[in-house]
Amino acid sequence: MLTGPQFLIFYILLIIATGTNILLAWQRQPAFARRLNAGCLLIGIARMIQGLYHHKPVGFLLLLLLLPMITAFTLRQDNK
Structure with missing residues (x-):
């Protein structure tokens, strides 16, 4: 179980990964963006x-x- 500072670090990493995912999607790298998003x-x-x-x-x-x-x-719609 994550509590206190560990819990906040998890959320910060999730927000950073999601932001990176959106950036990759805008740069038209959908394969890596899909993997990061799935993770x-x-x-x-x-x-x-x-x-x-x-x-x-x-x-x-x-x-x-x-x-x-x-x-x-959005990535799924762009892929079709």
Whole structure:
């Protein structure tokens, strides 16, 4: 379980990875952007499940996961 400073570091890294993902998508590097986005989503969903299991609030994490989900749909639409 992550608590205190470790918890904040996790969220900061998730935000940085999502920002990098958006930057890569704008630079038209969709293959790497999709991999990075999938990693962010998998880690975020795993943390959300863990938080729900331990009866912790996951509202902020859910809000943070909206951006990678929107990016995933955008990358998917650009790929078609």
